[in-house]
Amino acid sequence: MIKETFDALIIGFGKGGKTLAPFLAEQGLKVAVVEKSPLMYGGTCINIGCIPTKALAYQSHIVSQEEGNGPESRQAKYARALQEKDELVTLLRGKNFNNLNSHPGITVLTGTASFQSPHEVRVETEAGSILAEAERIFINTGAKPVLPDIPGIDGAHVYTSTEMLDLAKLPSRLAIIGGGYIGLEFASIYAGFGSEVTVLENGGVFMPREDREIAEEVKKVLEAKGIRFRLQTKVSRIAEQGESVQLLLSTPDGEDTFQADAVLVATGRQANTDGLNLEAAGVEVTGRGFVRVDETLQTTVPHIWAIGDVNGGPQFTYISLDDYRILKNQLFGDRTRTTGDRRFVPYSVFIDPPLAQVGYTEQEALKRGHTVKTAKLPVTASTRARQLKQTEGLLKAVVDAETDRLLGFTMFGAESSEVVNIVSVFMQSGQPYSVLRDTIFTHPSMAETINDLLGAIQ
Incomplete structure (x- = not known):
C-alpha cells in the first residue's frame, strides 16, 4: 500500500468540494479529491441531477407544444433528447475533471474511500491501495435514492431517478412511486414526451409543504396534461410480467392492481455513506443517517467537516455551494458565517x-x-x-x-x-x-x- 500525506482531503466531487479544492490549493495547501466513479466527476448535479433532468424537461416542454406527434415521432424525439442530454453531461463532466486535475496543487484519486483512523483514509483504486493521511478532511459524498422495502423492487422494469436518465425506450405507461419533487419532475417530463403517467402517493395530501391554493393549481394543471394522481395508495408488491409490470396496491377501499411498462421509485434520498467506515474516524450520524454537523459544518471530530447533501441540509446544489462559503469563512475568514445566516432560501x-x-x-x-x-x-x-x-x-x-x-x-x-x-x-x-x-x-x-x-x- 502506498502512503501519501496531504494538507486537505475531500471525499466526493460535488459542488461544495470541487469549489473548495482549488480555493484550498490557492492557499498553499496540498489537496486530494477522491471520487468513486469516473462517471461522477463534477458531482450529482452535473451527472445525475439538475443538469440532465432539466435538459430533458426543456426538450419535453418543446415536444409537448408540437402537434401531430405520433408514437414513433415522440420516441425519436425522446431518443434525440437523451443524446443531447448525454452530450451536455459529458462536456461538463470533462470540464469539471480538468479544472481540478490540471491544478498543480490538487491530486484527483479515482477510487473508493474508507476511513482507517481519524486522519487516515484508504482509497482503493484500479492501480492499488493508497493510504491518504490528511490534517483536514471534508466529506462530500452526497445522497442516493431510498429504496423502500417492497417485494419485487429489484425488478428489471423498476428504476431509480438515476437509472431513468438512461432509459432508452419511452414507456407507454409509467408508474411513479412517490409524489415528491423528484417524482413530479419526472412525471412532467415523461408526460410531455407522451407517456401515460400515474403517480402513486402513500400520503393523503398532494404537495403537503406547499401553499394549499398553489398545490391545487399545480394538481389541476398537471392533470390537464394527462398525469393521474392516486393518493393514499401504497405499493405492496411489484411483479414482472414479461415486458410490463404489475403493481399490487393497498388503498382505503382495499387492494387493487395496476399495470405499467416502467416504474420509477422516487421515495426520497438518503446519505451516501456506505463503505466510508465513519466509525473508524469517530464521526457520528443523525437518526436519519446523515453526517451530524454543527452550524459551521464541523462533524463530531474537530478536523472533519461534511458538506452538501450528506450533512442533511436542504438538498440543493446551491446549498452545497454555500457550504463552501461557510468553510472558506470559517477556515480563512473572520469565522462569522454559519448555516444560521441562511434566510429566505428559494x-x-x-x-x-x-x-x-x-x-x-x-x-x-x-x-x-x-x-x-x-x-x-x-x-x-x-x-x-x-x-x-x-x-x-x-x-x-x-x-x-x-x-x-x-x-x-x-x-x-x-x-x-x-x-x-x-x-x-x-x-x-x-x-x-x-x-x-x-x-x-x-x-x-x-x-x-x-x-x-x-x-x-x-
Whole structure:
C-alpha cells in the first residue's frame, strides 16, 4: 500500500468540494479529491441531477407544444433528447475533471474511500491501495435514492431517478412511486414526451409543504396534461410480467392492481455513506443517517467537516455551494458565517410550468403567529406569458400586516425559477413590500408580474 500525506482531503466531487479544492490549493495547501466513479466527476448535479433532468424537461416542454406527434415521432424525439442530454453531461463532466486535475496543487484519486483512523483514509483504486493521511478532511459524498422495502423492487422494469436518465425506450405507461419533487419532475417530463403517467402517493395530501391554493393549481394543471394522481395508495408488491409490470396496491377501499411498462421509485434520498467506515474516524450520524454537523459544518471530530447533501441540509446544489462559503469563512475568514445566516432560501421544481417558492406559505406564516395580508394573480394576467403561450399557473404573495414586510412568494408559471431570485434578494433587505411593488421592471417580462401581484395587496 502506498502512503501519501496531504494538507486537505475531500471525499466526493460535488459542488461544495470541487469549489473548495482549488480555493484550498490557492492557499498553499496540498489537496486530494477522491471520487468513486469516473462517471461522477463534477458531482450529482452535473451527472445525475439538475443538469440532465432539466435538459430533458426543456426538450419535453418543446415536444409537448408540437402537434401531430405520433408514437414513433415522440420516441425519436425522446431518443434525440437523451443524446443531447448525454452530450451536455459529458462536456461538463470533462470540464469539471480538468479544472481540478490540471491544478498543480490538487491530486484527483479515482477510487473508493474508507476511513482507517481519524486522519487516515484508504482509497482503493484500479492501480492499488493508497493510504491518504490528511490534517483536514471534508466529506462530500452526497445522497442516493431510498429504496423502500417492497417485494419485487429489484425488478428489471423498476428504476431509480438515476437509472431513468438512461432509459432508452419511452414507456407507454409509467408508474411513479412517490409524489415528491423528484417524482413530479419526472412525471412532467415523461408526460410531455407522451407517456401515460400515474403517480402513486402513500400520503393523503398532494404537495403537503406547499401553499394549499398553489398545490391545487399545480394538481389541476398537471392533470390537464394527462398525469393521474392516486393518493393514499401504497405499493405492496411489484411483479414482472414479461415486458410490463404489475403493481399490487393497498388503498382505503382495499387492494387493487395496476399495470405499467416502467416504474420509477422516487421515495426520497438518503446519505451516501456506505463503505466510508465513519466509525473508524469517530464521526457520528443523525437518526436519519446523515453526517451530524454543527452550524459551521464541523462533524463530531474537530478536523472533519461534511458538506452538501450528506450533512442533511436542504438538498440543493446551491446549498452545497454555500457550504463552501461557510468553510472558506470559517477556515480563512473572520469565522462569522454559519448555516444560521441562511434566510429566505428559494427553490424551484422544474415541472411544466415550473414552480418556485421563497419564504413562508400563508399557512406557515399563520402558524408562526403572523397576521398576514395576501394577494393572488393568475399567470394569464401576464402579457409576456401570453406571448410565450404559457398562461397556466398562479402567483401568490404573503405580507406581514403589521410590518408590511414580504414573508413569502410563490410562483407557479413560466420563468418562475428566474423571477423567484429577484424576490429572494429583496426579502433579504427587509424593506416593506411596497418598495418591490413600485420597482421598475422591463416590459414585457414575467418579472413585472411582481408589480401587479403586490399591487393587489390591500
